[in-house]
Amino acid sequence: MNSNSQAKQNVAILGYLAEGRSLTSIEALYLFNCWRLAARIYDLRKIGYPILTYRIKTHDGKQIAKYVMP
Numbered sequence: 465m466n467s468n469s470q471a472k473q474n475v476a477i478l479g480y481l482a483e484g485r486s487l488t489s490i491e492a493l494y495l496f497n498c499w500r501l502a503a504r505i506y507d508l509r510k511i512g513y514p515i516l517t518y519r520i521k522t523h524d525g526k527q528i529a530k531y532v533m534p
Contacts, residue, residue: 473498474507481515481533488520488530505531 476496480487492501505515518530 470504470507473504477501477504478508478513481531484533486518486530486532488528490528501531502529 473496477487477492477498480495487495487501489501492498492504498504505517509515514534516532516534518532519527520530521527
């Protein structure tokens with residue numbers, strides 16, 4: 465993936481979170497074709513966006529990250 469695609473994903477993810485929604489990696493894959501949500505979240509945090517991480521359990525007991533903006 466090139467940096468232009470990453471930048472587009474960053475903008476889309478930021479807009480989604482700014483609307484007050486939460487986002488998990490599986491949702492990011494379906495909504496934004498983003499395979500590396502943690503990397504996109506890192507990019508956004510690096511430029512100053514306050515994104516929180518919550519650990520949630522799935523129905524089968526696995527823990528995943530859910531990202532939100534306060």
